[in-house]
Amino acid sequence: DDEVHVRQKVAEVDPQEAANFEQELRAVMQESIEQRRQELRGRPMLNMVIPMNLFEGSARDHHGRGVGGDSGDEALDEEAGGSKEVQVKVLVKRGNKQQTKQMYIPRDSSLVQSTKQKEAAEFEE
Amino acid sequence: EETGDEDGYEFGKGDFTEHACRYCGVSNPACVVRCNVPSCRKWFCNSRGNTSGSHIVNHLVRAKHKEVCLHKDSPLGETILECYNCGCRNVFLLGFISAKTESVVVLLCREPCLNVNALKDMNWDLSQWCPLIDDRCFLQWLVKIPSEQEQLRARQISAQQINKVEELWKTNPDASLEDLEKPGVDDEPQPVALKYEDAYQYQNVFAPLIKLEADYDKMMKESQSKDNVTIRWDIGLNKKRIAYFVFPKEDNELRLVPGDELRLRYSGDAAHPAWQSVGHVIKLTAQEEVALELRASQGVPVDVNHGFSVDFVWKSTSFDRMQGAMKTFAVDETSVSGYIYHHLLGHEVENQTVRNTLPRRFGAPGLPELNASQVLAVKSVLQKPISLIQGPPGTGKTVTSAAIVYHMAKQGQGQVLVCAPSNVAVDQLAEKISATGLKVVRLCAKSREAVSSPVEHLTLHYQVRHLDTSEKSELHKLQQLKDEQGELSSSDEKKYKALKRATEREISQSADVICCTCVGAGDPRLANFRFRQVLIDESTQATEPECLIPLVLGAKQVVFVGDHCQLGPVIMCKKAARAGLAQSLFERLVLLGVKPIRLQVQYRMHPSLSEFPSNSFYEGTLQNGVTVNERQSSGIDFPWPVPNRPMFFYVQMGQEEISASGTSYLNRTEAANVEKIVTTFLRSGVVPSQIGVITPYEGQRAYIVNYMSRNGALRQQLYKEIEVASVDSFQGREKDYIILSCVRSNEHQGIGFLNDPRRLNVALTRARYGIVILGNPKVLSKQPLWNSLLTHYKEHECLVEGPLNNLKQSMVQFQKPKKIYN
Ligand SMILES: [Zn+2]
Ligand SMILES: [Zn+2]
Ligand SMILES: [Zn+2]
Incomplete structure (x- = not known):
């Protein structure tokens, strides 16, 4: 009866409430953009340093984390549906210093998809 | 074996660990983030529970907070989420993007950094920018969704509870959800009544309402600190x-x-x-x-x-004075006459007339001639202990009030006290009264002495400084010394204060009339003064306790001037407003059967413009003191659909949107057309100071100001000089041309603010020469009053659509007005 319990819980989001909330959320987003456009007169410069050493060996980080652990072959994983996540480095600033942190993100994230496609395209060329 | 105590799991005590979700209690570090707004710093989880958005997104949207920080034990560690390029921390703008290769990602804001050309040059795939908030949740790989188990153990909070607790946090940031259940928080205060047993009962009702309003005001103002001020x-x-x-x-x-x-x-x-x-x-x-x-x-x-910081210093003065006045009203028998006491409490009292010899003529020197209804008002007021004068827009309220005060002062009953809730109104009245030759002292709050005023020469502080007699030279010397050095020795300071007080007293006592705000009447400098005759202008814009302040200084004859068909006092605290604090004493007296004397000739509006307000708000009694010719704007070539009828309703179908604050609305199409109309006015020779743009919503006000200055077809400066303001802030004022943007345009929701007939009245009666209304007739016509306004415009062939240079009569169908049930 755990199942039933969960179902009861998951149900019942008032559609009116959901619609109102969606509208409010959109408003906040829209106004945030509006506000930024007003604040920033003229386009700001690109002002970021990406430490190039990060990119070295990026291919090595590019392994999936499947059920079976460290299988290196992506194609195999995908077909088996085993590897759901990829490891990325998130680049953040700590004061003026850059730092990276390892994260796992879902393989179907658009972040991964795009670069995969690009890589594939490049590979074909 | 687990020693659970240190884990923060202390069930039954109602205390969660510090980083537990303030809605549901989930405290898994991977699932929570902290709101980074300094006054908030609360933690929320990324689970949806029974609501449409995750708890953190719910909080950010409802509280209008926009920055977050991750937990120190989360994969990224304690990190404030911000744009890698510009440092923008608004989470609603942030998203991840791959830095060339998929294995390195950074946070980037979509405005402006995502649009920086250099990025494109670097070959980044900007189209794959991935927003931090997606489907009303934070990205789940960044902030995990609590497991089903965790969610089941958590508090099952509903959207309604979230709304309530967010509301509660505005006044009490440390409140818990349990506080919602406590008695008191949701209890409505006792509402105002029509009649009261005695002044104690009166005080028992109003004191808590004033307290509510004061608390709300304090909270609002003290939360307004700003850092990094230049x-x-x-x-x-x-x-x-x-x-x-x-x-x-x-x-x-x-x-x-x-x-x-x-x-x-x-x-x-x-x-x-x-x-x-x-x-x-x-x-x-x-x-x-x-x-x-x-x-x-x-x-x-x-x-x-x-690097400066600014805080608001909240003062309880005005609220204290209201509370004080209510107390005086109750305990001091001499505070007001018996007649006024019983009348204000709604007791049956036999009518009284004031026995005074009436003047031969009712006008006053230095003022324009009075018309018949103004004469009638002056005459009847002088004979009654309590009277109400209703002054519809442009009917010469100030002149009539000044004439009344003139005759009162000439009756030899002592000094007359003249008040209004706003400083602007007090200044206007003081100026007119002074024009009759009476000696007027305008008493300003100490905090406003440095604020410039059109009647500076009448102010007490000015008169003290410029009282140029030799006996006062000592005070002048000390004043000079104080100005130069910033302070005086303690003995000099003592001397200075005593001399100043004596001089103030001397000047005030020699005046015929003292003018101040209602709250100003509670100034300690008037503590020993008695005023038998009191006139309160704009009294429909004051709360009852505010009106009581000038009354309890010995009133025997009171005149309330105002217009209960225009907007009432502004009450910030909804609870106090619901309980009736927004009802003015004027209105209650009307309900008690005191009949207001109405001024009936308006000198402001083109006769075409006064027709509808007169019929809808004043039973058709408003007469025109100006002719069509006097309101013809010669040389102004504006495309009015009907010549000689400078008005039209411009049909707009653009959608409304909710503004940033979440509490207001805007309408882009209307804003764009406002700009076009303004530009057409300007091109035809109207100057900016003649134009007023009115809209009921702050969101639209801000949007129009911005839109015009960015997109206006003419010089930017011209648009900046045009006043764009809320209906409320236009009350009591006029412009030659008014453009009214209604904003509301939706299928199912109401029309909010526009529903209040008093607001519509104010909006329609500001223009002298012409008015353009922009709105959606389909939506507005559901409300009976708007329906009749639209019908009025349609019947006069002034309901139009299409481009400004080619306006065509609109055939838009109105909806059936809904009956209003109360
Ligand atoms: Zn939660
Ligand atoms: Zn917050
Ligand atoms: Zn940025």
């Missing part, structure tokens, strides 16, 4: 330091006004010790720049310009 220093004529800075208003709830007290702080650096000083706002520029006159001139870090 200062421009100056020195005033009185040699005091003035700090200029921008204090942007976040939404329509708080407006700074001259006289407000602010604290300026500097936390110090290697070369400067920490410093702070309190000052008064003496000026606000159109660009929202504030001029703050500092109290202390010593040690001001004038060589520093950046």
Whole structure:
């Protein structure tokens, strides 16, 4: 009866409430953009340093984390549906210093998809 | 075996660990983030529970907070989420993007960094930018969704509870959800009544309402601290330091006004010790720049310009004076006459007439001739202990009031006290009364002495400084010394104060009339004064306890001037408003059967413009004191659909949107057309100061100002000079041309603010020469009053659509008005 319990819980989001909330959320987003456009007169410069050493060996980080652990072959994983996540480095600033942190993100994230496609395209060329 | 105690799991005590979700209690570090707004710092989880958005997104949207910080034990560690390029922390703008290769990602804001050309040049795939908030949740790989188990153990909070607790946090940031269940929080206060047993019962009803309003006001103002403020220093004529800075208003709830007290702080650096000083706002520029006159001139870090903080210093003075007046009303038998006492409480009292010889003519020197209804008003007021004068827009309320005060002062009953809730109204009235030759003293709050006033020569502080007799030379010497040195020795200070007080008293006592705000009537400098005759202008815009302040100084004859068909007092606390604090004493007296004397000739509007307001709000009694010819704008070539009828309703179908504050609305199509109309006016020879743009919503006001200055077809400066304001802030004022943007346009929701007939009345009666209304007839026509307005415009062939240079009559169908049930 755990199942039933969960179902009861998951149900019942008032559609009116959901619609109102969606509208409010959109408003906040829209106004945030509006506000930024007003604040920033003229386009700001690109002002970021990406430490190039990060990119070295990026291919090595590019392994999936499947059920079976460290299988290196992506194609195999995908077909088996085993590897759901990829490891990325998130680049953040700590004061003026850059730092990276390892994260796992879902393989179907658009972040991964795009670069995969690009890589594939490049590979074909 | 687990020793659970240290884990923060202390069930039954109601205490969660610090980083537990404040809605549901989930405390898994991977699932929670902290709101990074300094006054908030609450933690929320990324689970949806029973609501449409995750808890953190719910909080950010409802509280209008926009920054977050990750937990120290989360995969990224304690990190404030911000744009890698520009440092923007608004999570609603942030998203991840791959830095060339998929294995390195950064946070980037979509405005402006995502649009920086250099990025495209670097070959980044900007189309794959992935927003931080997606499907009303934070990205799940960044902030995990609590497991089903965790969610089941958590508190099952509903959207309604979330709304309630967010509301509660505005006044009490430490409140818990349990507080919602506590008695009291949701209890409505006792509502106002029509009649009261005695002044104690009266006080029992009003005191809690004033307390509610005061608490709300305090909370609102004290939460307005601003950091990183940049200062421009100056020195005033009185040699005091003035700090200029921008204090942007976040939404329509708080407006700074001259006289407000602010604290300026500097936390110090290697070369400067920490410093702070309190000052008064003496000026606000159109660009929202504030001029703050500092109290202390010593040690001001004038060589520093950046990094200051500003806090609002809340003062309870006005609320204290209302409470004090209610108490005096109850305990002091001499506070008001018996007749007034019983009448105000709604007791049956036999009518009384005031026995005074009436003047032969009712006008007064220095004022325009009175018309028949004005004469009638003056005459009847002089014979009654309590009277109400209703002054519809443009009917010469101020002149009539001044004439009444003139005759009262001539009756030899002592000094007359003249009040109004707003300083602007008091100044106007003081000026007119002074024109009759009466000796007027305008008493200003100490905090407003440095605020410039059109009637400065009448103010008490000015008269004290300029009383140029030799006996007073001692005071002048001391004043000069004080101005130059900033302070006096303690013995000199004592002498100075005593001399000043004596002089103030002498000047006030020799006046025929004292003018001040209602709250100002509670000034200690008037403590020993008695006023038998009191006139309160704009009394429909004051709360009852506010009106009571001038009355309890011995009133025997009272005149309330106002118009209960226009907007009432502004009450910020909804609970107090619901309980009836927004009902003025004037209105209650009308309900009790006191019949207002109505001024009936209007001198403002083109006769075509006064027709509808007269019929809808004043039973058709409003007569025109101006002719069509006097309101013909010669040489102005504006495409009015019907010549000689300078009005039209411009049909708009654009959608409304909710604005940033979440509490207001805007409508882009209407804004764009407002610009076009303004431009057409300007091109046809109308100058900016003649035009007023009115809209009921702050969101739209801000949007129009911005839109016009960015997209206006003519010189930017022209648009900046055009006043764009809320209906409420236009009350009591006029413009030659008014453009009214209604904003509301939706299928199912109501029309909000526009529903109030009094607001519509004010909006329609500001224009002298012409009015353009922009709105959606399909939506507005559901409301009976708007329906009749639309029908009026349609019947006069003034309901139009299409481009401005080719307006065509609109055939849009109206909806059936809904009956209003109360
Ligand atoms: Zn939660
Ligand atoms: Zn918050
Ligand atoms: Zn940015």
